[in-house]
Amino acid sequence: MMTASRRLAPWLFLTPFLLLFAVFWLWPLVRSLVLSLHHTAGPHHQTYVGLGNYAFLLQDPLFWQAVWNTTRYTVLFVICELVIALLLALALNHPHLRWRGALRFAFFSPHLVGGVFVALLFSLLLAQRFGLVNVMLDQISGMLHSVLPFIPATGAEINWSGRPELARLAVLMAGLWLSIGYAMLFLLAALQHVDRDLYEAAQLDGAGRWQRFRQVTLPALMPTLGFLALMGMIGAFQLFELPYVLFQNGSGPERAGLTIVMYLYQQGFQTGDLGYAAAIGWAFTVMVLLLSLLQLRLWRRE
Amino acid sequence: MPFTPGRPLLVLLVLALVSGAVIALRPTPPRATLTYWIFAEAHRHELTPILDGFAHERGITYDLDLVAGNALGTRLESLFMSQARGPQVPDLVHVEIHQVGRFFRPPVDGMGMLDLTPYFETRGERRISTQGDPGHHGWAARHDDGNIYVHDGSTWRLDPARTRGDTWKDRIISARFAPWMKDGRIMGAPQDVHPMTITYRDDLFREAGVDLAACLTWPEFHRACLTMQDFWRAKGVQPRHAMELFESGSDLLQLMLLQRGVNLVEADGRVRLADPLVAETLAFYAPLVTGPQRIGADAGLNIAVELDAGTICACFTPDWRIFYLRHHAPTDGAGNRKMEGRLRMMPLPRFSASDAPTSTWGGTCVIIPRTCPDPDLAFAAIERCFYSREAADVRLRLGSMLPPLPELWDHPLLHQGDPLYGGQRINELFIELAPHLPQLVMTPATSLAMEALAQVQAKAVTRVRTLGTDGLVDACQVWLREAEHDLLRRIARLDLIRPDQSTP
Numbered sequence: 116m117m118t119a120s121r122r123l124a125p126w127l128f129l130t131p132f133l134l135l136f137a138v139f140w141l142w143p144l145v146r147s148l149v150l151s152l153h154h155t156a157g158p159h160h161q162t163y164v165g166l167g168n169y170a171f172l173l174q175d176p177l178f179w180q181a182v183w184n185t186t187r188y189t190v191l192f193v194i195c196e197l198v199i200a201l202l203l204a205l206a207l208n209h210p211h212l213r214w215r216g217a218l219r220f221a222f223f224s225p226h227l228v229g230g231v232f233v234a235l236l237f238s239l240l241l242a243q244r245f246g247l248v249n250v251m252l253d254q255i256s257g258m259l260h261s262v263l264p265f266i267p268a269t270g271a272e273i274n275w276s277g278r279p280e281l282a283r284l285a286v287l288m289a290g291l292w293l294s295i296g297y298a299m300l301f302l303l304a305a306l307q308h309v310d311r312d313l314y315e316a317a318q319l320d321g322a323g324r325w326q327r328f329r330q331v332t333l334p335a336l337m338p339t340l341g342f343l344a345l346m347g348m349i350g351a352f353q354l355f356e357l358p359y360v361l362f363q364n365g366s367g368p369e370r371a372g373l374t375i376v377m378y379l380y381q382q383g384f385q386t387g388d389l390g391y392a393a394a395i396g397w398a399f400t401v402m403v404l405l406l407s408l409l410q411l412r413l414w415r416r417e
Numbered sequence: 418m419p420f421t422p423g424r425p426l427l428v429l430l431v432l433a434l435v436s437g438a439v440i441a442l443r444p445t446p447p448r449a450t451l452t453y454w455i456f457a458e459a460h461r462h463e464l465t466p467i468l469d470g471f472a473h474e475r476g477i478t479y480d481l482d483l484v485a486g487n488a489l490g491t492r493l494e495s496l497f498m499s500q501a502r503g504p505q506v507p508d509l510v511h512v513e514i515h516q517v518g519r520f521f522r523p524p525v526d527g528m529g530m531l532d533l534t535p536y537f538e539t540r541g542e543r544r545i546s547t548q549g550d551p552g553h554h555g556w557a558a559r560h561d562d563g564n565i566y567v568h569d570g571s572t573w574r575l576d577p578a579r580t581r582g583d584t585w586k587d588r589i590i591s592a593r594f595a596p597w598m599k600d601g602r603i604m605g606a607p608q609d610v611h612p613m614t615i616t617y618r619d620d621l622f623r624e625a626g627v628d629l630a631a632c633l634t635w636p637e638f639h640r641a642c643l644t645m646q647d648f649w650r651a652k653g654v655q656p657r658h659a660m661e662l663f664e665s666g667s668d669l670l671q672l673m674l675l676q677r678g679v680n681l682v683e684a685d686g687r688v689r690l691a692d693p694l695v696a697e698t699l700a701f702y703a704p705l706v707t708g709p710q711r712i713g714a715d716a717g718l719n720i721a722v723e724l725d726a727g728t729i730c731a732c733f734t735p736d737w738r739i740f741y742l743r744h745h746a747p748t749d750g751a752g753n754r755k756m757e758g759r760l761r762m763m764p765l766p767r768f769s770a771s772d773a774p775t776s777t778w779g780g781t782c783v784i785i786p787r788t789c790p791d792p793d794l795a796f797a798a799i800e801r802c803f804y805s806r807e808a809a810d811v812r813l814r815l816g817s818m819l820p821p822l823p824e825l826w827d828h829p830l831l832h833q834g835d836p837l838y839g840g841q842r843i844n845e846l847f848i849e850l851a852p853h854l855p856q857l858v859m860t861p862a863t864s865l866a867m868e869a870l871a872q873v874q875a876k877a878v879t880r881v882r883t884l885g886t887d888g889l890v891d892a893c894q895v896w897l898r899e900a901e902h903d904l905l906r907r908i909a910r911l912d913l914i915r916p917d918q919s920t921p
Contacts, residue, residue: 154910154911156522156523156524156527156911157497157498157522157523157527157528157529158497158498158499158500158523158527158529159523159527160523160524160527171910176903177903243714243715244656244714244723244728245722270656271656272656272714274664274665274714274715276665276715277664277665277715277878278879279875279879362665363666364487365665365666365868365871366868367665368664368665368875368878369872369875369876369879370872381868384490384491384494384519385519385864386519386861386864386865386911387494387519387520387522387861388522388911389498
């Protein structure tokens, strides 16, 4: 028969975690759920509105614009990230490539510096007239224009944060620059675990390089690609600091940089509407949860 | 006794316990008598010598904590929401003008900051010793004999009807209280004025045969800028933009609106987003930043570099920006500023004669949290840092901002020529413009209105780029009405103002 102390022992070990979980996760979750049912104005003024915040959310065009912006960014980001990271991994996995280690580190290093730094860097790179990207575009397009006059010279005046389509592109470029190295590293690891015998067998069966890639490499990489797609989707849905810094605390031209998390931040911390911000947070959580479940189910079916 | 989980875990456990105990038992450094949160390095630079003197005189200690702007706002929000008391509560906090609206959501008695009205209405009473003391028409002061005297333009005369002389509320430039007031109560102490001018590269405009300072209206200014750009384009100098104007972000458009007496949300709660003046101003502004009539561009890296390079030849300059231009102007090998003597300053052109010749951009107030341990001491520090002659002397030597107390505008530093501006007495221009400063109002709905205006501006700019300016005013009016409708929905939901107070 188990003694009382033996029965208590597991709980004793679990207590620190449970305490931390209750204080820093469970209580804030419950509190934010309660908050989402209120209008707030400072610490003393809370009015219970039931599902009023959620009802407003459903009719709020800015929320839906944020959802659309975030979804569009997520789809583009995940596709570009996986494709580019896979190409990079394949290239950097080549046994005869020189400086493989240095190149791998170079591509991975942006991931180490964080979103805010990358956003600041891109705001300098994309600055009008003085930014490296604009200066390069100016010179390259100028040279091409002098040889092939039908190609327009762009000039160095491109205002990346002034036009919606360019603003979206700027955020996407910064996001990819930040994340591709991370995805590449996972794919490199996965590539190194593909069974060599399978390649030899495929070669003996007369498979070319493309067929070997399609029939051997890609199926072997599918679990990793699935994981990266899920992580990429969750990360992209949380997009905040890149547009926030790039557009200087705003949401960019025609709200091209308004994401769900930025809208949550604006409502909670700029307008001071904590109840509505909590409602946005819960709606966002449910959306990400549903999308993740859907993605996992689709991936399992594959 | 054996430790079953193993020695490594035992070591980790011991380390955790020992370090935890050290942290728990570490003596907490005593809180300084006065804790002051600021967000700008320039403020630290100016306030340190003043607070040194204040602390020395009173025999107290102080902490001047530099916190990043956004972090400070969030920290303050948490402080107000938690209603914290005790040593972590600061005595004084700088709040930037774009952040203040969010703290104005609760009613006055529920706000996190202390109502400073009683201090401004009772402290800083003007004093005179003799009837021959200097003064201006209408000033009221308490004589050493205890009576109240009023200045009639030539001398001080006894006014038995008055019970008190002018206090800070009467002495500080009134327009600067407006952004920090809620329901008629003063919630933040003004520390600046920020009148607005235009600084321009006189040499580049003159070479193009343009006397920019002669432009009294915005359309004249626009034409003069186009002439200047055409001149340089013909000479093959490109890019040479006449003026710094933001293609996205509505800050500069708003300062033009302010010049015309329009706050997007007025102090009484009226929303003026769909006011025809807004549509008209926006339709004037959008072609300035795009299309064939363009004269403006965003500053790529920093405006001092752009002015120096002549890629942008003019910019809006509130007084705070002068410090920035002085310190970021590129220098030659010998350390001399390359554009020394080439800049000039002018008042803002107007749309009509009734508009103000200036506007205002930016601003900071000082608040005292409601739970501050010693509000009297905190307010005394405000008086010392911003309303005393000693402080004005320090701040003018180290910075470039006009003090909010007009009596201090006789300081010699405010009447010297500026070498960067070819000896022009730019502070005298600021002083001349300061009494015309329009009232900038900040409400909980202002940030929402500003964002809405920025989005309509983006639409207007896109329209000018793709379709030109035909029908632009009408299109702007439609977009602004839609934006106002949406804004009113949000405001009504939050019960910030009455929803029927929209633009008629």
